[in-house]
Amino acid sequence: MLSKNNIKLIKSLEHKKFRIQHQLFVVEGLKSVHEFLKSDFQVEKIFTLTNNFTNNFEDKIEIINEDELKKISFLKAPNQVLAIFKIPSIKKIDSNNLVVALDTINDPGNLGTIIRLCDWFGLEQIICSKDTVDCYNPKVVQSTMGSLTRVQLFYTDLKEFISSYDGHVYGTFMEGNNIYESELSKKGVIVMGNEANGISPEIEKLITQKIAIPAFGKQHDTESLNVATATAIILSEFKRR
């Protein structure tokens, strides 16, 4: 039987305040939970309909029924298991590789997609402005499909980080150089801007290489690509060469 305290705890983890207070976050679905279990993340508790996990986690498992899972799940269609993991301690930023820096990304789905893309293209670190959506937000965790176990996110003062960064700082702007014809280095920071406002003026000043994805269509006076699809195209260009 699911205790009232556990229900209360899980519900509270939808909110950043309580995730920070408890240093815990929620992962749902068989595939994602398996990915987190085989990673360095430490599991606190597994609530599952059937026990199809290895013996290693026996003391963490609580068998629940479908009604109980519905009660605690953040998903419209709960998927067999919900687990609580510990938020890991923060590691050090390694500036010797290509990193993506996010300037106020608000949408959980966009952040999740960008984490998946970094994982796909072998970028292990993402630097986020402090007001970027939290990566342990249930919607972000869900949409990363386990990629969050292989990509580290750092929430920091983006202006300070870039100011002290020694290398190329890329950002996309309408008037930037055609990315297909630009030199792209193997090390550097790629800044992606807010969904509505793009890169903020104070960060724009720190961009050393303005790039642009050229449009091939007809009318693009006001139109731009979504930040997640722009990230896909940019990472593909950086890595294919």
Next chain:
Amino acid sequence: MLSKNNIKLIKSLEHKKFRIQHQLFVVEGLKSVHEFLKSDFQVEKIFTLTNNFTNNFEDKIEIINEDELKKISFLKAPNQVLAIFKIPSIKKIDSNNLVVALDTINDPGNLGTIIRLCDWFGLEQIICSKDTVDCYNPKVVQSTMGSLTRVQLFYTDLKEFISSYDGHVYGTFMEGNNIYESELSKKGVIVMGNEANGISPEIEKLITQKIAIPAFGKQHDTESLNVATATAIILSEFKRR
């Protein structure tokens, strides 16, 4: 005053059945409505908080208040105007260019993003399997940000269309050729598959060029890119050359 009949009509247009019956669909938000008004689409009615439209549409406009807009809007945050447009008659498929073909795309957001991408990269037509989500679904219209005015969608028997197509048919598969090293033609069909199941077996048989976006990360036994980001990378590769 908003009539009960208008409220009922608008609400009904959330469903494909009634969109087909009335041959109408809904567009919301100032920017999107303006894009549709300046396109070939024919407007039926404009419900707006303030009349900031040109005289051309005077007889179509009904001024409503915020409560009324909330009542008819499909958005969490209604944006000043909701308009009803006529579904245009279907034009002819022009197979002399690059076209994207969608094999059972279910998610409105994904379809919207793919329409925006086609617009960006200058692809004017998308061929959809009959079970792909309807492009006049309010969520799709919303997420296309006006791109739907420049990209035509055809819902048809995909197997039949591809079978009779004379040219290269591309599809992404794990075992496909590295897209960065493949020859990509200027004319052809690029098939994108379902979110969960990829390209269906009957369509796979018709693919003449299997391509793959190589992963640069570590662990990708089961992982794949989201269909919209994969489309972004593929279209970028086709068009940059």
